Amino acid sequence: MTAQVLDGKATAASIKAELTTRVAALAERGITPGLGTLLVGDDPGSQWYVAGKHKDCAEVGIASLREDLPADATQEEIEAAVRRLNEDPACTGFIVQLPLPKGIDTNRVLELVDPDKDADGLHPTNLGRLVLRVNEPVTSPLPCTPRGIIELIERHDISLAGADVVVVGRGVTVGRSIGLLLTRREVNATVTLTHTGTEDLAEHTRNADVIIAAAGVQGVITSEIVKPGAVVIDVGVSRVVDSETGKSRVVGDVDPSVLEVASWVSPNPGGVGPMTRAMLLSNVVDSAERASGLA
Numbered sequence: 218m219t220a221q222v223l224d225g226k227a228t229a230a231s232i233k234a235e236l237t238t239r240v241a242a243l244a245e246r247g248i249t250p251g252l253g254t255l256l257v258g259d260d261p262g263s264q265w266y267v268a269g270k271h272k273d274c275a276e277v278g279i280a281s282l283r284e285d286l287p288a289d290a291t292q293e294e295i296e297a298a299v300r301r302l303n304e305d306p307a308c309t310g311f312i313v314q315l316p317l318p319k320g321i322d323t324n325r326v327l328e329l330v331d332p333d334k335d336a337d338g339l340h341p342t343n344l345g346r347l348v349l350r351v352n353e354p355v356t357s358p359l360p361c362t363p364r365g366i367i368e369l370i371e372r373h374d375i376s377l378a379g380a381d382v383v384v385v386g387r388g389v390t391v392g393r394s395i396g397l398l399l400t401r402r403e404v405n406a407t408v409t410l411t412h413t414g415t416e417d418l419a420e421h422t423r424n425a426d427v428i429i430a431a432a433g434v435q436g437v438i439t440s441e442i443v444k445p446g447a448v449v450i451d452v453g454v455s456r457v458v459d460s461e462t463g464k465s466r467v468v469g470d471v472d473p474s475v476l477e478v479a480s481w482v483s484p485n486p487g488g489v490g491p492m493t494r495a496m497l498l499s500n501v502v503d504s505a506e507r508a509s510g511l512a
């Protein structure tokens with residue numbers, strides 16, 4: 218068996234085309250959604266991600282604004298930037314690029330974001346809404362990577378209803394929140410969250426219909442621990458230096474041998490990353506539509 222590819226790049230491109238139409242409908246009503254970004258420091262990866270977010274906004278017609286602070290910015294300076302974005306009427310939603318530099322209290326910063334402008338869906342109020350509203354339509358922004366993973370799977374006509382899903386990794390942007398989405402009644406999956414304290418990872422993954430690998434450990438998911446026919450989503454990001462080019466490149470958690478046993482695999486790069494970007498835009502447009510009474 219050779220697995221089929223869950224193409225995140227192509228799926229994200231379709232979503233962006235749909236969003237362009239929705240943004241044009243908002244423009245006809247005189248509404249321009251605006252995404253703000255707050256970037257602290259000069260980490261090249263984070264700079265690349267933030268630049269990508271502004272490029273995406275320009276592509277679909279969303280306005281964008283940015284707050285950039287140096288790596289030695291204080292907690293107070295970062296919190297002041299959050300307050301500016303909270304108060305700026307041109308900014309209808311914004312994100313704080315993670316990770317923040319060492320020594321900064323990230324939770325304090327994230328909790329300062331106005332929940333109605335939380336484009337990342339990571340504010341405790343919005344996560345709490347997901348906990349409470351299992352059966353109702355979602356009327357708050359959703360965490361982008363988890364939302365992107367579910368869209369990627371469902372847009373390839375793979376049903377998650379009744380599926381046993383094993384999540385590997387308990388980080389805040391993926392592992393901790395994806396169960397909240399997967400167990401909503403409209404998705405109806407059964408979820409096991411594994412992490413570094415899990416005694417026997419293979420015992421869980423070997424029984425999984427779907428594996429979501431977000432450990433950040435290169436190649437931790439090998440063919441020996443994947444059930445034949447499983448769907449495998451590669452979210453982990455590790456950077457390695459390519460021996461041929463000498464350049465740094467991204468590698469995922471899923472070993473290439475998995476392609477021989479799985480039914481579907483998301484590539485990394487080219488899978489969940491582009492979907493995360495598309496879902497950020499979706500959150501911004503959804504919020505603008507809700508605010509204008511269009512949704």
Ligand SMILES: Nc1nc2c(c(=O)[nH]1)N[C@@H](CN(C=O)c1ccc(C(=O)N[C@@H](CCC(=O)O)C(=O)O)cc1)CN2
Pocket residue numbers: 266312313314315316337361362390466467485486487488489490491493494
């Ligand atoms: N506030 C947030 N911070 C971070 C998030 C997030 O969702 N919100 N997620 C990641 C970074 N991230 C977006 O911010 C992100 C990561 C990766 C990609 C992406 O498209 N990656 C490419 C590969 C890129 C490469 O080769 O270097 C891919 O997968 O094809 C987009 C966004 C942490 N911080």
